[in-house]
Amino acid sequence: MSIAKPASISATAALSAAARSASGAATQASLRERNLALVLTQVASSESPTSRADVAALTGLTRSTVSRLVDELVAAALVDEGDPVTGGQRGRPAVPLRPASGTLVGLGLEVNVWHVAASVVDLRGQSVSNRIVEGDFVDSDPARVLAQLAQVGIACLEEARAALPQLSLAGVQLALPGLVDGATLLRAPNLGWHDLQPLPPIRQALAAAGWDPGGYLWTANEADCAALTVLQGSRHDDLLYVSGEVGIGSAAIVGGQVMTGRHGWAGELGHVCVNDGGPLCGCGSHGCLEVYAGRRAILEKAGVDSLDALVAALRSGDARALGAVESAGHALAIAVSAALNLLDLPRVVLGGHLAVVFDWLRPTLTSELNSRVLSAPFSPPEVSAVSLDPAPAAVGAALAVRQRVLAAPASWMPARG
Amino acid sequence: MSIAKPASISATAALSAAARSASGAATQASLRERNLALVLTQVASSESPTSRADVAALTGLTRSTVSRLVDELVAAALVDEGDPVTGGQRGRPAVPLRPASGTLVGLGLEVNVWHVAASVVDLRGQSVSNRIVEGDFVDSDPARVLAQLAQVGIACLEEARAALPQLSLAGVQLALPGLVDGATLLRAPNLGWHDLQPLPPIRQALAAAGWDPGGYLWTANEADCAALTVLQGSRHDDLLYVSGEVGIGSAAIVGGQVMTGRHGWAGELGHVCVNDGGPLCGCGSHGCLEVYAGRRAILEKAGVDSLDALVAALRSGDARALGAVESAGHALAIAVSAALNLLDLPRVVLGGHLAVVFDWLRPTLTSELNSRVLSAPFSPPEVSAVSLDPAPAAVGAALAVRQRVLAAPASWMPARG
DNA sequence: GCGATAAGTTCATTCGTATAACAAATCTCA
DNA sequence: TGAGATTTGTTATACGAATGAACTTATCGC
Numbered sequence A, B: 001m002s003i004a005k006p007a008s009i010s011a012t013a014a015l016s017a018a019a020r021s022a023s024g025a026a027t028q029a030s031l032r033e034r035n036l037a038l039v040l041t042q043v044a045s046s047e048s049p050t051s052r053a054d055v056a057a058l059t060g061l062t063r064s065t066v067s068r069l070v071d072e073l074v075a076a077a078l079v080d081e082g083d084p085v086t087g088g089q090r091g092r093p094a095v096p097l098r099p100a101s102g103t104l105v106g107l108g109l110e111v112n113v114w115h116v117a118a119s120v121v122d123l124r125g126q127s128v129s130n131r132i133v134e135g136d137f138v139d140s141d142p143a144r145v146l147a148q149l150a151q152v153g154i155a156c157l158e159e160a161r162a163a164l165p166q167l168s169l170a171g172v173q174l175a176l177p178g179l180v181d182g183a184t185l186l187r188a189p190n191l192g193w194h195d196l197q198p199l200p201p202i203r204q205a206l207a208a209a210g211w212d213p214g215g216y217l218w219t220a221n222e223a224d225c226a227a228l229t230v231l232q233g234s235r236h237d238d239l240l241y242v243s244g245e246v247g248i249g250s251a252a253i254v255g256g257q258v259m260t261g262r263h264g265w266a267g268e269l270g271h272v273c274v275n276d277g278g279p280l281c282g283c284g285s286h287g288c289l290e291v292y293a294g295r296r297a298i299l300e301k302a303g304v305d306s307l308d309a310l311v312a313a314l315r316s317g318d319a320r321a322l323g324a325v326e327s328a329g330h331a332l333a334i335a336v337s338a339a340l341n342l343l344d345l346p347r348v349v350l351g352g353h354l355a356v357v358f359d360w361l362r363p364t365l366t367s368e369l370n371s372r373v374l375s376a377p378f379s380p381p382e383v384s385a386v387s388l389d390p391a392p393a394a395v396g397a398a399l400a401v402r403q404r405v406l407a408a409p410a411s412w413m414p415a416r417g
Numbered sequence C: 001g002c003g004a005t006a007a008g009t010t011c012a013t014t015c016g017t018a019t020a021a022c023a024a025a026t027c028t029c030a
Numbered sequence D: 001t002g003a004g005a006t007t008t009g010t011t012a013t014a015c016g017a018a019t020g021a022a023c024t025t026a027t028c029g030c
Helices: A014-023 A028-045 A053-059 A061-075 A142-162 A199-208 A224-228 A289-293 A294-300 A307-315 A320-341 A357-372 A391-406 B013-022 B028-044 B052-059 B065-077 B142-162 B197-208 B222-230 B291-295 B295-302 B307-315 B319-343 B356-373 B393-406
Strands: A079-081 A098-100 A104-111 A117-121 A125-133 A168-176 A180-181 A182-189 A193-196 A217-221 A239-244 A248-254 A349-350 A382-385 B079-081 B095-097 B105-111 B115-122 B127-134 B168-176 B179-181 B184-188 B193-196 B217-223 B239-246 B248-254 B347-352 B382-385
Touching: A028 A061, A028 A098, A028 A391, A028 B028, A053 A349, A061 A079, A079 A224, A079 B105, A079 B307, A098 B239, A104 A142, A104 A224, A104 A391, A117 A142, A117 A239, A117 A391, A125 A142, A125 A391, A125 B184, A142 A199, A142 B184, A142 B307, A168 A199, A168 A224, A180 A217, A182 B222, A199 A217, A217 A391, A217 B197, A224 A239, A224 A248, A224 A307, A224 A349, A224 A391, A239 A307, A239 A382, A248 A289, A248 A320, A289 A294, A294 A307, A294 A320, A307 A320, A320 B319, A349 B184, A349 B239, A357 A382, B028 B065, B028 B095, B052 B065, B065 B079, B095 B193, B105 B142, B105 B393, B115 B142, B127 B142, B127 B393, B168 B197, B168 B222, B168 B393, B179 B217, B179 B393, B197 B217, B217 B222, B222 B239, B222 B393, B248 B291, B248 B319, B291 B295, B291 B319, B295 B307, B307 B319, B319 B356, B347 B356, B356 B382
Parallel strands: A104 A168, A168 A217, A239 A349, A349 A382, B105 B168, B168 B217, B239 B347, B347 B382
Antiparallel strands: A079 A098, A104 A117, A117 A125, A180 A182, A182 A193, A239 A248, B079 B095, B105 B115, B115 B127, B179 B184, B184 B193, B239 B248
16 A cells, blocks of 8 residues: 555644644643643642742752742742741741642532532632532433532532632533533433533533633543542542442542543443342343442342431341341442452442441451452452542542643643733 | 651762653653654554655644654664655655564563463564464473573574564563562462562573563563554554453453553453352352353363364354353353443453354353443444464563553664764 | 645754752851 | 851753744656
């Protein structure tokens, strides 16, 4: 075959620039962007305030380069300088740096089966304001729910601005309990939603209220978002987050990044088969984990009708409740061990109702994982539960916006003149 | 807390340079390296020879930059220029570029249960020479086997050099059937090996024969290597490779990269539980996939003692053989659907004995995957089998060396004066 | 044989980082 | 109390990689 001739490429400057950044071409601009991100991430990931010299030592950049980059980040209000600390050390006192708080924030929005929620998080990863509205959104009307959600988000932003007048919005992420592909919600069985573009109405409502997020709106799966609440800024975290909402979802975090899979459909732990001959699941298959460890399944099997009642029954040593949790733990161990054998993750973190009953799940889960996971003899998996948050996916979605800013700060910095 | 003071860092030039490249600091040198890799990868991944102008259009780099980078790659003997093709097109004829063949090659080595093997692959990804030595390496002596393997590798290299006198060795990768962590083999149950540093003896034997690989030796899991033989240069491949050797291993390829997991222990599909009450597996657990679809399990259940006999029985419609493969397919579907639900992979490729019986596995496997994988209604997974290769891991290990060269060509280019 | 077209090269420019020297601010020890 | 040590942060210069525009080379079409 002769040399392939690509379809004629109109060499508009804009187009070629877009092509350049889309593909992997490294330019000096991308070099600067990467180092800005490196510096900002370093500042953000450190517990204690960090000096320019510390950043230089930790990143490998020179002091002069760090100095220039930090100056730009300060000018763009992404980093705050504190007063020089003058204690103990010899030499010129260092200027402490921290991510700016009160200037740029991320908004996380969540639609779930029993609530909608919003959360505002600043660049330090701290919650500025949170709202949650309970309701029953099974088979709900998407347009109405999204409009309501946007109002909750706006209220959350207004509350934040009341405390911090200089606030501006870095972006919005929407967490949904279903299969999300790019900006499209393909299917959310528990909501009865399918084939939907949820972002445009949200964008319009926000813009109408004076909170224009520009192009910075994203959609993601609920579990993928909630998993981010577990990452405490540590950069190289690897773990499996298991979300016990109405269904059971999960998210694998590898190297601090959520593994969303090619289409963003990864993490369907709830539909891993744990018993081939088991009961029919809503997905059409048999013996899925969800049938044994889903919220409804556990409650039914325990013979109670709320999580509070379940915990009370467990505390009183009720045999039926203990049996229900026992069998849920057994099923969970089979599915989670599949995930760990496939992905080699050292940590498992449970959320939602699985966190509520964690004390009773733990014995079965840990002992079974130790026997089922091939690498357990070398490094037994750690199992833990998150502290309870009424809407972890909203917080996680806001944290995702923060992560995007940290990873590409140049997009949120004014063009240089 | 006051500003943390890092332990005093001796500012040796070498040390600081190492720190700079180890962490993510982007320098102009790394920029050049990345673009060199981009150009070389582009040249290597295209089926038909590519011109400088094509590379520029495809990567987004300018023609002048590509020209300079290509010149360097040609000078370093990583890229070959062909004669200008003067057909059809108007304008100055393009100079076709291809990865150099016959200059730099990767050596792949494999120890398996019934053979050791070596393979030499050039930068085009084409096999230059292959050797395989059958034997029984169950509970073998590592030192003796590794010495034998090194001799097989040297023979393979000598054979290659006989054809291509200017040959030099880019690196060596060793594929082992077990848990590999960095350069250490933790455990290879089928070989009876454990806690071993397999690379030093190999390096010494090669160096003694005049094939010094420098520091370029690596170790990896057998399935992770074999999976690379399935990637036909396409850059953004996502798939699950299932290796049917004595055990069953697997490797998930995401974005063209093998997902090895934090310690390199990912991909233990063979020990995913498919039937909780099932027979005991060698790993100590019950009902693992390996117990139903491992080579020995299928042969025993079919009542034959070789793969050839199994195929003959299947061809003649033997009910017992058909039943054995049917139940293997059923178990395989449960484990693979777990992997697909967790990882969102669009393709499954079977190797080893699973490829041999693929025609009989396919009906069960595809229909069950379509019902068990949650995203199947949107995009049903493709299932296929590799063409048979006696030692795919050796070839894949050699391809891994090639991949490393393509991803960081600067390391194999002479320092510029 | 001339113009159009495309590939490849050359050269001045731009921009981000490195290097090295310098200024600033504090502590230590005589 | 003051000189030297030490560390932080800044400034000036150099270097290197990509860019963009102009140029050369080589072919095809008419």
